[in-house]
Amino acid sequence: xxxxxxxxxxxxxxxxxxxxxxxxxxLVLAGAGSxxxxxxxxxVAYLLDQGVRADEILLVTFTIKASREMLSRVERLLGRPLDxxxxxxxxxxxxxxxxxxxxxxGVPQNYxxxxxEDARALFSQVIRDVVSQELRKSFPSPGFFSYxxxxxxxxxxxxEDLLRxxxxxxxxxxxxxxxxxxxxxxxxxxxxxxxxxxxxxxxxRLLNEHSDVREYYSQKFRYVLVDEYQDTSRLQARLVEIxxxxxxxxxxxxxxxxxxxxxxxxSVENILEFTDRHPSARVFFLNTNYRSTPEVLYxxxxxxxxxxxxxxxxxxxxxxxxxxxIVARFSSVEEESAFIAQQIEFFLDEGVPPSxxxxxxxxxxxxxxxxxxxxHRGIDYVMRxxxxxxxxxxIKDVLAYLRVLYNPKDHMAWQRILCMYPGxxxxxxxxxxxxxxDVDLSNLGELEGRWGTKVKSAWERIGYIFSAIxxxxxYEACKLILDSGYWDYLRENFEDYTSRQEDLIYLLEFLKGYxxxxxxxxxxxxxxxFKRPQKESSDAVVLSTxxxxxxLEWEVVFxxxxxxxxxxxxxxxxxxxxxxxxxxxxxxxxTRAKRHLLITAPTMSFDYRFGGxxxxxxxxxxxxxxxxxxxxxxxxxxG
DNA sequence: ATACGATTTTTTTTT
DNA sequence: AAAATCGTAT
Numbered sequence: 128x129x130x131x132x133x134x135x136x137x138x139x140x141x142x143x144x145x146x147x148x149x150x151x152x153x154l155v156l157a158g159a160g161s162x163x164x165x166x167x168x169x170x171v172a173y174l175l176d177q178g179v180r181a182d183e184i185l186l187v188t189f190t191i192k193a194s195r196e197m198l199s200r201v202e203r204l205l206g207r208p209l210d211x212x213x214x215x216x217x218x219x220x221x222x223x224x225x226x227x228x229x230x231x232x233g234v235p236q237n238y239x240x241x242x243x244e245d246a247r248a249l250f251s252q253v254i255r256d257v258v259s260q261e262l263r264k265s266f267p268s269p270g271f272f273s274y275x276x277x278x279x280x281x282x283x284x285x286x287e288d289l290l291r292x293x294x295x296x297x298x299x300x301x302x303x304x305x306x307x308x309x310x311x312x313x314x315x316x317x318x319x320x321x322x323x324x325x326x327x328x329x330x331x332r333l334l335n336e337h338s339d340v341r342e343y344y345s346q347k348f349r350y351v352l353v354d355e356y357q358d359t360s361r362l363q364a365r366l367v368e369i370x371x372x373x374x375x376x377x378x379x380x381x382x383x384x385x386x387x388x389x390x391x392x393x394s395v396e397n398i399l400e401f402t403d404r405h406p407s408a409r410v411f412f413l414n415t416n417y418r419s420t421p422e423v424l425y426x427x428x429x430x431x432x433x434x435x436x437x438x439x440x441x442x443x444x445x446x447x448x449x450x451x452x453i454v455a456r457f458s459s460v461e462e463e464s465a466f467i468a469q470q471i472e473f474f475l476d477e478g479v480p481p482s483x484x485x486x487x488x489x490x491x492x493x494x495x496x497x498x499x500x501x502x503h504r505g506i507d508y509v510m511r512x513x514x515x516x517x518x519x520x521x522i523k524d525v526l527a528y529l530r531v532l533y534n535p536k537d538h539m540a541w542q543r544i545l546c547m548y549p550g551x552x553x554x555x556x557x558x559x560x561x562x563x564x565d566v567d568l569s570n571l572g573e574l575e576g577r578w579g580t581k582v583k584s585a586w587e588r589i590g591y592i593f594s595a596i597x598x599x600x601x602y603e604a605c606k607l608i609l610d611s612g613y614w615d616y617l618r619e620n621f622e623d624y625t626s627r628q629e630d631l632i633y634l635l636e637f638l639k640g641y642x643x644x645x646x647x648x649x650x651x652x653x654x655x656x657f658k659r660p661q662k663e664s665s666d667a668v669v670l671s672t673x674x675x676x677x678x679l680e681w682e683v684v685f686x687x688x689x690x691x692x693x694x695x696x697x698x699x700x701x702x703x704x705x706x707x708x709x710x711x712x713x714x715x716x717x718t719r720a721k722r723h724l725l726i727t728a729p730t731m732s733f734d735y736r737f738g739g740x741x742x743x744x745x746x747x748x749x750x751x752x753x754x755x756x757x758x759x760x761x762x763x764x765x766g
Numbered sequence: 767a768t769a770c771g772a773t774t775t776t777t778t779t780t781t
Numbered sequence: 782a783a784a785a786t787c788g789t790a791t
Contacts, residue, residue, distance in 0.1 A: 190781085218781050243780075251785080268776090268785095277781095323781050390779060490778050492782085520783095552769045653781070674779050696778055712779080 132176070132204060134169060142166045145378075145411045146173050152408035153378040154356075154401045158442045159427070159718035160418025160680065163380055164193075167354060168200045170378070171212075174350055175205065182211035185348040185370060189355040191215055191653070193678060197354075213348070217363045218323060218653050221330035225321075226649070228333055228340055237534050237645070239320045240652030244518045245539050246273045246322045253310045258303060267297050272307060274390075280324045281360035281392025293703075318538040327362055334369045345373035355678070356381030356401075360392035368404075377405075384431050387674060387712045389704075416442040418680050420449030423724050426755045427717040433750055434707045452717075452724035454748055455759040460493075460688075463729045464500035467685050470725065471506055471668060474683050481507060483682035485669040487716050489694040494670050497687065507667035511675040517651050521617060521627045522634055526651070528592065528608050529601060533644040536564050544589070547616060550581025559586075568593040588612065601647055602638040609635075673716045684720035686713075689728045691743040713747045726756070 135143055142162055145155055146169045157163035167186070174184060188194040194214040202208055213220060222240070229236055241249070250269035258266055267275075275294070279286035290297060290304070297304065315322065321329065334341045351371040353359065356379035359367075371377035379401065386395045402408045416424055421444040428441050457463040471484055488494055494510070501508050516522060524547060530540035538560055545556035559582070562574075571590030574583055592611055596604040609631060617624045617631075641647040669681065688694055694713065699705030717724060728744050 216781065270777090326781090388780075391781075492777075495782095550769075554768060672779065693778095698778060708779095 132169075132172060134173060138162075138166070138169060139415060141411065141413050141415065142169070145413070146170045148409075149378045150376055152375065152401075152405035153411065154398065154408055155378065155380040155411045155413065156398075157380050157382055157413040158416060159382060159385060159715070160416040161413035161442070162415075162417055163354070163382075163413060164197060164200075164678070166413065167352060167380060168197050168204065170352065171197070171201045172204045175201075175209065179349060180211070181209045182213070183347065183349040184212050185220070185351045185367075186212065186214040187217060187220065187351070187353045187367060188214065189216065189358060189677070191219065193354065216653070217359070217366065218326050221326040221366070222649055222653060224330050224333065224340075224344065225326065226645070228337070229329065231337055231340070232329055232333055234321065234329065235319055237319070239530055239534050239537050239540075239648055240326070241315070241320045241322050241539065242518060242652065243273065243323070244523075245320075249314060249539060250307065250311055253307050253314065257307055257310055262300070262303065266300060267294075267304070272304075272311070276308065276311075277324050278390075278392050280328050281362045282394065283361050283365070314538065317536070319534055319536045320539070327366065331362060331366050331369075334366070341369060341372075344370055349374045350376045351378070353377070353379040354381075357383050357386035357395055357398055358388040358393040359397055361394060361397065362392070364397045384434075384711055385677070385715050385718075387677070387708060387715060389708055414442055416444050417446070418721055419444065419718065420446050420722055422449050422451050422755070423717065423720050423722070426452050426724070426751060427714055429752050429755055430710065430717060430747065430750070431714045434710055446721075449722045451757045452720075452726065452755065453759050454726045454751070454756045455728075456744065457727065457729045460496045460729045461500075463687060463727050464497040467497060467687060467725075467727060468500040468504050468506060470685070471501070471683075472504060474723070475506075479682055480666060481668045482666050484685075485671060485676065485679075485681040485683070485719065486685040486687055487671055487673050487676050487719065488686070488688050489673060489696055489712070491672055493688045493693065497670065501668070508670050509667045511669060511671040516630070519627070519630065521621065522630060524616075525605060525608055525613060525631065525634065528596070529604060529644060530648070531563075532568070532593070532596065532604070533648060535568060538564075545585070548581070548585035548588070550579060551585055555582060569597045570594060600638075601641045601644060602635060605635055605638050673712050676719050677715060680719055680721055682721050683723040683725075684716070685725045685727060686716045687727045689713075689726050689745045689748055691745050694745055695747065710747060 134146055138146060139162070142165065145153070145166050149155075149170055155163070155166070157166070171184060171186065175181065186194065186197065188197065194216070198209070198212060198214050213223070215223075225234070225238075226236060229238060247269040250272040254263065254266065254269060254272075271294075275286050275289060279289055282289075286308070287301070287305075290301070315325070334344065348370050351367055353367055356364075358381075367377060367379075379398075381398050383395045383398050386393060386398075402410060419427070424442050424444045455463075455466065457466060467486060471486075474484055475481060486494070486497060488497075498508070498510075517526075524543060527540040527543040530537050531544065541560045541563060542553070542556050545551050545559055546553065551559070571586065571593065574586040578586070588611070592608060595611075596607055599607065613631075614628070617627055621627055638647070641650075671679075673686075686694075695706055695709035699709045702708075726748065728748065730744075
């Protein structure tokens, strides 16, 4: 022991047991607000105190942000910086492993990562090339392909089975669908790119097929800790098992009641099967809730009890009593939004800091009306979720140049670049790509062959850009690209070009932090939802999807748009166990609140298909115990 | 044949 | 509000 942390004093007995006895296979069932993060932080500190080296620890978290937060808390606790610990998401860790060993699988080290957006675009291209126009009408969408592939790989089941069981309407196209998958994989290979799921699958294959690599990592990681285990997929679970196979110190923390990512292959089964797979495993429970008032907890507990699957457990509150949660109904989304804005103003007047107030919703576009209402009252807010910074067209346009600089075979990036030039469309871009991918970019020379004047002038401009950016830093290169015509392109092609301009200026700032392109693309490729900081936003009200709110907490939480078809979402009705997952999502929303919880619902809601329609109040509200909340039918609000 | 603007359709949640 | 599709101009 070399620090003076009094673990026994700073933790409750349940937490202390996990921290001090967490060797071997351990499953920690940690309810919402039970100090799960705290426990993990102390566990890491404890291990280091015991003389475990930082680089022998692997900490898998759900987001990069969570990992950074945890590690900095460990540092604060120990009072010294720590170096060499592996922390991050599954995708990160796999990327890190692959950057070192990917050539073993025939993938060059300078592979690029394609995001969901790119993956869909690539599927779309493949479908256009492979499927006749006739068939395309009843053919699954690119998004569906990406979804099905991810699901199959993550659940480790053949996509054929999933299709047969759950999407039999596409059964006619069996053969063609397989063909599309093959072609998609082929094109990725040719362009040296990997999608998100490839990262996991490749790393898994690498560890399975190359015993020396497996030996190396499983030897290295004496302790493996996994957060948010309820949202890991089967593939991910197998992956950490391999990494922990040597020392057999695998501690996983999760809450089956908060499993909300089954759409991307996560399954509660991982939790339920853990003790079967590892008979020596010990199970710990953290059931004391430090976050919320008993009133909030009563409501949340009552809601989740309507689920049949999962451990039945009730969280115990230690906070003192507070106010009853409020359920309020409005005739329109506008009124609902106005009410929330008004209430926020009230809480702000009471002295609640803006950053302690959050509004949660099921889907991103439900926040549009609310944003107007907040702007109307001059309330600062930050948006989480929605369009991600690096997925926006203008950001991708500019970064495409850097991508091909790093890896000239990146087909999609070339496509992007080329189609920006007038006179070049998909076809010409394709032909030019075949030339460009194996030519010296720093010295393009004349374009051989019969090409139009427009194409030739585009060729010259591209040639100029690539000769000029040789040897420049990412920042300087990007600046040059912007100045050689992109600003004009932006103005001509986007209505809202001023806000996009700000994004690009922010991008420049961001790039200053990077020396080499490899680390840049590893970071960008995996950067989860991340938005350009809005104004001096660190102290602003938070708007967020429920998914993005996972693991966070606020004094005041609004849950808006709680209407049948929105929350629970109508798409969930046809999914098996869909409603239960939606209910867990609702449970996550409710348990974010420390003191004040306000659930709101409009009676009239809009849908892009029907225009307007009357919405029934969500069954999630109907099933709440009547003594658990105060019903509010507010008078119409002016303005 | 191709590019590009106009029109129609489509949207859950995310690494 | 963004993407897929369609129809017309080059």
